[in-house]
Amino acid sequence: MTFDWNYFFSLFRLADFWWASLTVIKLSLASWLLSIVFGFVLALGKQSRFVLLNVPAKIYIWFFRSLPLLVLLIFVYNMPQIFPASSTVLASPFWAGLIAMVLCESAYIAEIHRGGLLSIPKGQGEAARALGIRFVGIQWLVVIPQAIRVALPALTNEYISIVKLTSLVSVISLTEILMVGQRLYTQNFLVLETMAAVAAYYVMIVTVFDFLLKQLENYLDVTRGKSARQPSVELMESVRRAPAHPVVPQAEFDGPALKASRLHKSYNDIEVLGSVNMSVNSGEVVSIIGPSGSGKTTLIRLLNGLEQLDNGEIDINGSPFLKLLRHGADKSRFIEHSEHRTKIGMVFQSFNLFPHLKVIDNLLLAPRYHKMGSRTDLELQAYQLLDKVGMLEHAWKYPHQLSGGQQQRVAIARALMMRPQIMLFDEPTSALDPEKVNEVLQVIEDLAREGITMVIVTHEMNFAFKVSDRIVFMEQGRVVCDDAPQVLREGRNPRVEAFLKDVSLA
Numbered sequence: 001m002t003f004d005w006n007y008f009f010s011l012f013r014l015a016d017f018w019w020a021s022l023t024v025i026k027l028s029l030a031s032w033l034l035s036i037v038f039g040f041v042l043a044l045g046k047q048s049r050f051v052l053l054n055v056p057a058k059i060y061i062w063f064f065r066s067l068p069l070l071v072l073l074i075f076v077y078n079m080p081q082i083f084p085a086s087s088t089v090l091a092s093p094f095w096a097g098l099i100a101m102v103l104c105e106s107a108y109i110a111e112i113h114r115g116g117l118l119s120i121p122k123g124q125g126e127a128a129r130a131l132g133i134r135f136v137g138i139q140w141l142v143v144i145p146q147a148i149r150v151a152l153p154a155l156t157n158e159y160i161s162i163v164k165l166t167s168l169v170s171v172i173s174l175t176e177i178l179m180v181g182q183r184l185y186t187q188n189f190l191v192l193e194t195m196a197a198v199a200a201y202y203v204m205i206v207t208v209f210d211f212l213l214k215q216l217e218n219y220l221d222v223t224r225g226k227s228a229r230q231p232s233v234e235l236m237e238s239v240r241r242a243p244a245h246p247v248v249p250q251a252e253f254d255g256p257a258l259k260a261s262r263l264h265k266s267y268n269d270i271e272v273l274g275s276v277n278m279s280v281n282s283g284e285v286v287s288i289i290g291p292s293g294s295g296k297t298t299l300i301r302l303l304n305g306l307e308q309l310d311n312g313e314i315d316i317n318g319s320p321f322l323k324l325l326r327h328g329a330d331k332s333r334f335i336e337h338s339e340h341r342t343k344i345g346m347v348f349q350s351f352n353l354f355p356h357l358k359v360i361d362n363l364l365l366a367p368r369y370h371k372m373g374s375r376t377d378l379e380l381q382a383y384q385l386l387d388k389v390g391m392l393e394h395a396w397k398y399p400h401q402l403s404g405g406q407q408q409r410v411a412i413a414r415a416l417m418m419r420p421q422i423m424l425f426d427e428p429t430s431a432l433d434p435e436k437v438n439e440v441l442q443v444i445e446d447l448a449r450e451g452i453t454m455v456i457v458t459h460e461m462n463f464a465f466k467v468s469d470r471i472v473f474m475e476q477g478r479v480v481c482d483d484a485p486q487v488l489r490e491g492r493n494p495r496v497e498a499f500l501k502d503v504s505l506a
């Protein structure tokens with residue numbers, strides 16, 4: 001017996017096969033896309049701290065990953081026997097197939113997403129939160145675009161496996177490629193020729209989509225050899241000519257811009273902050289110094305609500321921002337007036353720029369989200385702020401194309417875009433090469449001179465003594481002294497004296 005090549009090639013002119021291919025493409029794409037969306041919700045559920053979310057998500061993933069697709073297909077298709085009303089949808093093999101595939105695939109894809117989510121540094125979500133972006137916005141604007149990039153190779157793999165799994169839907173009599181082939185060879189017994197054609201159709205579909213998804217992967221990979229244009233000289237000049245937006249917002253209140261009272265924080269029953277009080281007036285620059293582990297970062301993270309306080313309260317411009325309400329001995333409720341969140345800008349030690357966005361889009365993300373102005377207005381403001389920190393030429397680069405010092409200057413401009421009343425800095429220069437430290441300190445010093453209210457955690461003692469109105473010295477979660485720099489220099493406090501001993505203050 002020989003292979004009937006003529007018959008084999010004739011199968012590529014058969015409309016039935018092409019229609020069946022279209023069905024396979026529709027079914028597989030719909031299953032894949034729906035599973036990506038549903039899988040993401042499941043992945044978030046599984047990661048959630050809330051038992052009501054994570055337990056159902058875990059059970060779902062465990063159950064549907066254990067169930068063979070074939071069993072599920074037959075089950076879903078026969079559902080109308082128990083729920084006759086479902087027959088309007090499930091009588092169609094396409095819809096029944098789609099539902100069964102999504103139920104099953106979303107459980108696998110949830111785990112792929114989880115890998116993607118775990119790869120996104122915690123600082124990304126924190127940076128977005130510090131810009132006042134809420135949960136859904138953070139997922140949609142910051143996390144998903146990055147997580148999808150990481151997950152895409154695995155998702156492509158999953159798509160290919162879905163294409164092949166569609167052949168199983170023939171058991172519930174969907175006319176897909178395998179079914180067309182089976183019908184043919186039961187009539188003419190040319191099994192090998194027909195199945196070779198069936199195989200060729202699958203290989204074609206997989207090849208085409210594999211290619212397309214690779215293109216998407218390359219497109220989303222911002223690190224691949226795209227060199228950025230520079231803003232034109234005309235743009236730079238027009239930015240410099242335009243009237244500057246004031247960086248310092250109008251003080252809204254006579255009293256302290258920020259007032260923290262009795263802040264407590266413990267991790268695993270170990271007290272990290274014990275009853276810290278601090279007050280910062282409008283236009284004041286306060287530096288926080290002290291040995292490592294003394295609670296400086298914790299304090300600054302409490303101040304803008306990135307970490308939940310265990311007791312105490314924080315007021316902004318005299319109105320409550322964060323507070324822990326105690327009811328009785330062990331019941332308490334954390335209260336956040338999140339509308340104040342954007343009044344505090346935060347600059348992190350590790351910059352936390354959004355790597356998938358260009359510099360200019362890093363600046364525009366939050367103001368656009370908060371609908372703070374028209375597109376052209378916001379763009380002008382962003383260019384002006386970039387100019388102020390000396391980064392206008394780099395506006396269209398991606399963060400990975402910048403040095404650490406440049407990234408930190410962009411991060412400062414990004415925080416300023418929200419016109420915060422208070423800027424918090426957590427060791428803004430300690431992740432930088434020594435020669436990049438000064439360019440960042442210079443920017444902060446200029447802001448101090450303009451009268452922006454700032455709280456700066458720093459180990460740069462000369463800088464702290466030069467720019468600060470007050471210096472807070474912390475040790476073991478307590479404020480040891482809180483005084484003007486001159487007073488600290490006088491060396492009245494032996495502990496501060498000892499800490500400063502090794503630094504030769506200019």
Ligand code: ADP
Pocket residue numbers: 267268272290291292293294295296297298299
């Ligand atoms: P600093 O910024 O002054 O170096 P931190 O505020 O980072 O100090 O840390 C103060 C103390 O709190 C340290 O002992 C640190 O180990 C502890 N700590 C900080 N964050 C956590 C956390 N998420 N879980 C447990 N312990 C923590």
Ligand code: MG
Pocket residue numbers: 296297298427
């Ligand atoms: Mg720290």
